[in-house]
Amino acid sequence: MTYVKAITPMHASAIGSPLSARKDMDVWAAFRVVREAAASIGIKSEVIRTLETMVGFLRPGKGHTCFASNRELQRRLGGLSEKTIRRHAARLIDAGLVRRTDSPNRKRFSTRNPVDGSLEAFGFDLSPMILGIERWTSLLSAHREEEALKRHLRTLILARLAEADARRQVDVDTAEIRKALRRKHDSRDLQSILRDLDAHLLSEDCSNDPEAPALLAEDLAVAGGQNDRHQSMSQTEDLDKKPALADEDIRSQTESTQCNEARLLEKIETTCSEAMCFATQPLRDWGDVSKHAEMIAPMIGIDRSLLEVARVQFGERASAISILIMVQLHGRVRNMRAYYQSLVAGKRRSSFDPIALLDRMSRHTRCSIS
Numbered sequence: 001m002t003y004v005k006a007i008t009p010m011h012a013s014a015i016g017s018p019l020s021a022r023k024d025m026d027v028w029a030a031f032r033v034v035r036e037a038a039a040s041i042g043i044k045s046e047v048i049r050t051l052e053t054m055v056g057f058l059r060p061g062k063g064h065t066c067f068a069s070n071r072e073l074q075r076r077l078g079g080l081s082e083k084t085i086r087r088h089a090a091r092l093i094d095a096g097l098v099r100r101t102d103s104p105n106r107k108r109f110s111t112r113n114p115v116d117g118s119l120e121a122f123g124f125d126l127s128p129m130i131l132g133i134e135r136w137t138s139l140l141s142a143h144r145e146e147e148a149l150k151r152h153l154r155t156l157i158l159a160r161l162a163e164a165d166a167r168r169q170v171d172v173d174t175a176e177i178r179k180a181l182r183r184k185h186d187s188r189d190l191q192s193i194l195r196d197l198d199a200h201l202l203s204e205d206c207s208n209d210p211e212a213p214a215l216l217a218e219d220l221a222v223a224g225g226q227n228d229r230h231q232s233m234s235q236t237e238d239l240d241k242k243p244a245l246a247d248e249d250i251r252s253q254t255e256s257t258q259c260n261e262a263r264l265l266e267k268i269e270t271t272c273s274e275a276m277c278f279a280t281q282p283l284r285d286w287g288d289v290s291k292h293a294e295m296i297a298p299m300i301g302i303d304r305s306l307l308e309v310a311r312v313q314f315g316e317r318a319s320a321i322s323i324l325i326m327v328q329l330h331g332r333v334r335n336m337r338a339y340y341q342s343l344v345a346g347k348r349r350s351s352f353d354p355i356a357l358l359d360r361m362s363r364h365t366r367c368s369i370s
Contacts, residue, residue, distance in 0.1 A: 010049065027126060027129070029133075031051065031129065033133060033137055034048070034097060037140035038140045040137070040139040043091060043095055047088045051097065051098070053068075053076045054126060057076075061173065063119070063121060064125060064130065065108075065121040065122075065125050066126060067110070067122075069107075098126055098129065099125040101122050103120065107122070108123035108124075109121075148180045153191060154181060154190060157177070157197065158178075158181075160197040161177060167345065168345045172197065172251060177193065180193070187260055261285070264321075265285075267359070267362045268289065268324060271358060272327065275324040275327040278299075286320070289324075293307075294307065294320075294323075296323065296324075297323050300326055300340075301337035302336070306341060306345075307323070308320060313344050313349055314344070314352075320353040322344070322352075325354060325357060326340055
């Protein structure tokens with residue numbers, strides 16, 4: 001005969017009721033929220049692991065107090081030192097996740113009143129973690145919003161860096177900013193980086209401001225637009241007139257760009273009088289002109305990196321002339337560095353011709369004297 005042990009209602013309640021199952025589910029749900037919001041709460045991953053171990057010691061229907069000894073916690077945590085466990089427990093208590101109730105002999109157990117059935121537990125009470133579920137949920141929501149905002153700001157910063165690289169903007173150290181993005185930043189730090197990038201990019205756009213000197217604007221139009229104007233006229237005129245116009249173009253270009261060395265040096269001396277005031281000796285050749293331009297460039301806010309961009313764009317001779325011209329026009333330009341950058345690396349670089357501009361300024365100087 002086979003005997004089957006009958007389960008009384010009391011035994012069924014002891015095994016697990018729907019209420020105890022609900023409480024057990026709540027504690028794990030609360031733990032998952034706390035685990036995801038750990039950074040916002042201010043606890044580290046190793047402390048979360050200790051909390052998870054405490055939750056694992058809870059038995060369904062037996063309340064939310066962990067009675068495990070430090071030695072048992074050490075065993076579950078893979079031999080973690082007892083001192084570390086005490087430090088983790090103190091951190092959980094400070095964070096409001098755990099409440100500790102000590103017995104007179106410092107052991108963890110529970111005792112029940114035989115009269116009214118009330119239970120007194122001594123150990124790690126995890127009910128504060130469950131009762132504060134709304135607080136942890138709110139912190140988690142704020143944490144997720146912060147992370148989403150940081151991802152958005154990082155995307156915008158990378159877009160600005162790509163734009164700066166495309167413009168060859170020398171005043172933005174894109175490599176250093178990309179290196180800084182590898183570190184942990186909050187949204188305020190990223191917003192500050194984005195504002196700085198926008199300010200640098202805007203300075204280049206604003207360098208084409210209406211307060212630029214009228215003479216320089218006229219010279220740029222003459223230097224860069226003369227050939228285009230002759231070409232458009234030649235398309236509508238008779239074919240018989242084309243050779244004459246071509247010869248006139250050749251003579252004009254020869255006068256402006258193929259001047260001999262002595263004549264150019266003479267033009268520099270008479271036209272760029274402001275720059276020549278800083279010369280310690282006469283400029284006898286183009287080596288002297290280049291050295292002098294490199295020396296006075298920082299005086300008007302043009303650093304070596306921007307000067308190198310000008311040399312790549314225009315060559316050694318034309319870039320030196322452009323620096324001397326900028327010194328001559330320094331008092332008429334509000335932001336000389338931004339203006340010069342727009343000429344050598346911005347939208348105006350295709351139409352800027354320093355030698356043609358020097359010719360124009362030289363003619364203007366002669367007319368003023370006469």
